[in-house]
Every structure is written in structure tokens, then in C-alpha cells.
Amino acid sequence: MKVVKFGGSSLADGEQFEKVVNIIKADQTRKVIVASAPGKRFANDIKVTDLLIEFAHKTINKEDCSSTVKTIWSRYHDIAAYFQISEQLLQPLLQELIALPKADYPNQDYLMASFKAHGEKLNAQLLTLVLQNYHLPAYFLDPQEAGFMVTDNANDTQVMPETYKNLEKWSSRDNVLVVPGFYGITKDGLIATFSRGGSDITGAIWARGIKADLYENFTDVDAIYAADPRIITHPHAIKVMTYRELRELSYAGFSVFHDEAIIPAIEGQVPINVKNTNHPDLPGTMIVPEHDFHPQSIITGVASSSHFAALYLHKYLLNKEVGFTLKLLQIFYKFNISYEHMPSGIDDLTVIFDKRQFNEQIRQQMCFEIQQALQPDQLEWFDDYAIIMVVGEGMRNKIGVMKNITMPLAQKHVAIHMINQGASRISIMLGTKRADAAAAVKEIYQQFFK
Template sequence: MKVVKFGGSSLADGEQFQKVLKIINADPARKVIVTSAPGKRSKNDTKVTDLLITYAENVLNNQDYSATVKAIWSRYQDIATYFQISGQLVKPLLQELLNLPQISYPNEDFLMAAFKAHGEKLSAQLLTLVLQKRQIAARFLDPAEAGFMVTSNANDTQVLPETYKNLQKWAQTADLLVVPGFYGITQDGLIATFSRGGSDITGAIWARGIKADLYENFTDVDAIYAADPRIIAHPRAIKFMTYRELRELSYAGFSVFHDEAIIPAIEGRIPVNVKNTNHPELPGTMIVPQNSFTPQSTITGVASSGHFAALYLHKYLLNKEVGFTLKLLQIFYKFNISYEHMPSGIDDLTVIFDKRQFDKQIRQQMCLAIQKALQPDQLEWIDDYAIIMVVGEGMRNKIGVMKNITLPLAEKHIAIHMINQGASRISIMLGTKKADAAAAVKEIYHQFFN
């Protein structure tokens, strides 16, 4: 049995729905279909989720929302018209969209979650109607009926352990199940959405819950690539990779998955196949457990991300000062700040952050608190910081990898501010200036793949 998730680009219009139908029909093992909200049809188009957010904001601000509702419904109506689905059959979907402002919500966060989730829900309901018109025994399965239970964080929810037990009963169903991604139901019966990679998370949870043989994730790329195609022209497609390689690369900017999206599949040891809805005949990228993986190259991929910043602290005899790091961490806790890495020497220490969690005021206040509590000889905030991840299971037992990474960078006068190798020995992290990141990726990629 396979769980199949289709992304927003795969469900953007009638033509894309037609491709999805063909994919579903091509393999009877595809028994659970997870839908996203319709994505962009062209570069200047608007995603349905963004329209639903506008709809919610209109309601919250007591603004006229008729034009927004019309724009949302036109996306679904166009698909229904493409497949000649009667107005009578889709009327309940429209009514559900229109009823959203009349429902009572405990607060604005749950209102926003409910509005956003209906992009996926209406997609799943409409896809079910299209399948049934084709005489396919398909069934729309609402998360409440499925037992897809989540925590009470309205827009940043987490799956509850009982969900996996609840989903087991659907493993033997004869019908094709069409389930909406992105959201679940709280114990109070409210809709709550995942924060990022929502439909990917839903698919991974279903795959683990029914103990699927494979989780297929259909998107708009042929495979996961060894480097960002915006940096490297025609990079090598990755045929096989491990879960942890994907996690390491996603952390530094691989955009196919949010790095937390497939954790349920990892926990269930379910292989994941990333494929292209537009070219389903291509093999895509298979993501597998490391104990069943034999690396074919030294590195699997190289990625970079520029949304980092660093705090540099220098103080003589820092390594002899008991409790220095504890005091620092207590300050981070006070300001609700998480750090990514903390490489250190005997007299200095660098803390690397995801700078998206800061604004100017928080940063200044935190630095003042550190200066007062720790009295460093030097404190410097480095905003121009990028992280580069070089990842590969083949690095574990290979001598000279570090030289092959750093030598081409030195020849191009690219300064390395930090080097950190993970305990697993499958990743090496470099810190550079943000302006040097793309050039560094190019040099490393060509060193290992050309």
C-alpha cells in the first residue's frame, strides 16, 4: 500500500488534476491520496492558501470579503467545469466556504487556522467528486472521522501519538481514501494547522499510521538535486539518499521538504519517493534508511542558506570560567531565543542563530544583557553570515574530504569563518559571508561532481 501526496502545483487547475488522475489510476497500490490547496497556475498567480488568509483577515477586520470569496471559489469552479461536475454536486463545497465567517471560534488564531485549512479540504472533496465521476470507488475522509488528532496550537500544531493508532484501522479499506493535508482536529474538535510543510507532514503521518510500503511525494521537480539549480546549471539528480542526508541538506536550504516534514516517515522507517507530477515516468529521488544504503559518491549534495547571524564573544581565560556557558544560555532562555551552533576556543566563542527570530530591539536587548552578565572583552554581532552544508554518507570513511572542500575555496579567496563536522561524520558545516555563499557552493560542487 502506498500513500501519495500531491503538492499545490500538482492541483493548480483542471489540466494538473488530469495528470493526478492518471497517476492514481496507474498503480492500484496508491490507496491514500493527500491533497494540498491549489497552487499558482503561473508566476503572477496567487495561491489559494494566500487567498484564504486574505479572506480571514477581511472577516477579522470587518471588511467586505465578497471579492475574495469569488476569487477563491473561481479556482475550484474552473476545475469542476473542466471535469463537467454539476453545480448541484459542488454546491455543498461553496456553501462550506461561505459558512466560514458564521462559525464560532475561540479566538482569532483558530479562525485563521480554519480558513487556511479549507484550501486542502475543498481540494480533497473536489478530487473525490472527480474520481467518483470516473467510476472510481473513492471516499473523502475528514480528519475528524479518520481520528487525525493534533495539539491545541492553532497554527503550529503537532500530531498526537493516538493518531497513529487511529489511522491503523484505515489500512484495510477497499476504497481509495482522499484526505486533506495540512491540518488535524484538536481534542476540542477544532481545526489546527501545521506551521510549515503541512501536507508533507500529513502524508508522512499517514504513511507511518497505516505502515505503508512507500510514501510518494509528487511535486513539480524531477528529483532532489545535488545543488540548487539557481546556483548550479543542470545539477546532478540524486537517485538515492538517506533520511539523515535529507535532514542535513534541508536545514541549509533544500526546498523540496521542510526539514521536519518527513520525521513521521523516518520514525516509521517508510521509504519516501519524491517524483514530478508532470513527468511521473521518471524515477525521482528515493529516500531510505541508512542501514539499507550504499553510497555511490563521496558527497550527496551541497546546500547553503543566508538566514543566519552570529554572535562572537572574546574573553581571556574563558575556558577556565565556570558557568560562563550556563549564564549565556539562561539569557537566551529569557529572550526565548534558540541557537543553532556554538563552536568555541579557549578564549572565544561564536553562537550561530537563525536570525529570523530577531528584530532589532530584541537583538540589542539581548546583547546588552550578555555584556552586563558576562563582561566579555569583545562582543560582536555578525549579521552577514551564511551556512554551507556539505553532506554525504560516503564521507564517513573517506580521507581527505576536508582538504577537497577547503582547497578550492582558498584558491578563490573565499574566507571560511567556521568549520564544524557533525558526530555522524556525514556532514561538514562551513560559515562564510553571505556574499560568498553561492561561489562556495559552486566550487565545492565542481570539486566533487566534475
């Protein structure tokens, strides 16, 4: 039994829908189909989810929504027309879209969640109609009916533990179950969505729930690559990798798969197959449990991300000052700032942040409070910080990996500002200036893959 998730570009128009139908038809074990909202059809296209967000804002501001609704509906209507679905069958979907502003919402957050979720909800219903048109036993399964229960956080929800039990009983149904991704139902019967791109999470939860043999994740790339194709031309496609490797690479910008989505798959030990809707015969990338994996190379991938900043503190006897770190963590907590890493020396501490949490005012206020409370001898802020992750199960207990990373960087005069090795056994984390990140990835890739 397989759970199959199709991304937004796989369900963007009639032609893409046809590929999806063929994929579903080709394998009867494809039991649960998770649908995303229609994505981009061409580079400058607007995703339906973004149109729905616009629709929600206009509703909140009591602006005229008619042109937005028309644009949204045209996306579904065009797909339906491709398959000659009758207007009569389509009417309920249009009514549902139009009715969105009229419903009661406890607050604007839930209004937003409900509007956004309908990108998936309408598309799943449309896909059901299309599959039925091909005489497949498709059944649209609403999250409410399925028992897909989530927490009260309207736009960044989490799955509730009872969901897994509720989903399990659906595995015995004969239908092809078509479920909308991205959202679930709160205990008050309200729609709440995962973070953006959350259909990956929905699929993983279903895969764990029905104890699937495989979770197929169809997207628009042939495989997960060992490096970013924008940096390395024709990078090596990864055939098999572990859950852990994917998590480490996701952290530094590998965005093929939502980084929270892997957790239910791990908990259920369901392997994931990332495949391309446009080339379904290619093997794609398998993501498997650690015990099923025998590394063929030292490193599996290298990634970089430049949305980091670093705070450097120097104070003599810092490592003897009990509570120094605790005070610092309390200040971060007060400003609702989370830190990523905190390498410490004898009298020094560097704190690395995801800098998207800051604006200039918060940064200044936080630094001011740290100065007041901890009285460091030195406090410096570095704004252009990139993190490079070199990841591979194959580097466990392997000697000389660090040499092979640092040697080519030294030859190309790339300065390494931070190295964090030893936290994870399957990765090495480097810090460089933002401007050096691409060169570093290039050199490391060449060293291990050429």
C-alpha cells in the same frame, strides 16, 4: 500499499488534476491520497492558502470579503468545470466556504487555522468528486472521522501519538481514501494546522499509520538535485539518498520536502519517493533508511543558506568560568531566542543564530544584557553570515574530504569563517560571508561532481 501526496502546483488547475487522476488510476496500490490546496498556475499567481489568509484577516477586521471569496471560489469552480462536475454536487463546497465567517472560534488563532485548512479540505472533496467521476471508488475522509488528532497549538500543531493507531484501521478499507493535508483535529474538535507546507507531514503520518510500503511525494521537480539549480546549471539528480542526508541538506535550504515531515517516515521506516506530477515515469529521488543505502559517491549534495547571524564573545579564562554558557542560555531563553551552533575556543565563543528571529531592538537589548551579565572583553555581531552544508554518507571515515573542500575555496579566495566538523559524521558545515556563499557552493560542487 502506498500513500501519495500531491503538492499545490500538482492540484492548481484542471489540467494538473487530470495528471493526478491518471497517476492514481495507474497503480491500484495508491491507497491514501493526500491533497494540498490549489497552488500557483503561473509565476505571479496567488496560492489559495494566501487568499484564505486574506479572507481570514478581512473577517477579523470586519471588512467586505465578497471579492476574496469570489476569487477563491473561482479556483475550485474552474477545476470542476474542466471535469464537468455538476453545480449540484459542487454547492456544498461553496456553502462550506461561505459559512466560514459564521462559525464560532475560541480565538483568532483558531479562526485563522480553520480558514487556512479549508484550502486543503475543499480541494480534497473536489478531488474525490473528480475521481468518482472517473468511476474510481474514492472516499473523502475528514480528519475528524479518520481520528487524525493533533495538539492544541492552532497554527503550528503536532501530531498526537494515538493518531497512528486510529489511522491504522483505515488500511483495510477498499476505497481510495482522499484526505486533506496540512491539518488535524484537537481534543476539543477544533481544526489546527501544521506549519506552512505541512501537507508533507500529513502524508508521512499516514504512511507511518497504515504501515505503507512507500510514501510517494508528487511535486513539480524531476528529482532532488545535488545542488541548487539557481547556482549550478543542470545539477546532478540524486537517485537515492538517506533520511539523514535529506535532513542535513534541508537545514541549509533544500526545500523540496518539509523538514519535519521526514520524522514520521523515519519512525515508520517508510521509504519516500519524490516524483514529478508532470513526468510521472521518471524515477525521481528515493529517500531510504541508512541500512538500505550503499553510497556511490563521497558527497550526495551541497546546499547553502544565508539567513544566519553570528555573535562573537571573547573573555579570558572563559573555559574555566563555570556557568558561563548556562548564563548565556538563560539570556537567550528570556528573549525566546534559540541558537543553532556554538563553537567554543579557549577564551572565545561564537554563537550562530537563525537571524529571522531578530529585529534590531531585540538584538540590541540581548547584546546589552549579555554585556552586563557576562562582561566579555569583546562582543561583536556579524549580520551577513551564510552556512554551507556538504553532505554525504560516503564521507564517513573517508580521509581527505576536508582537503577537497578547502582547496578549491582557497584557490578562489573564498574566506571560510567557521568550520564545524565532527558533530555529524555525514556532513561538514562551513560559514562564509553571504556574498561568498554561491561561489563556495559552485567550487565544492565542481570538485566532487565534475
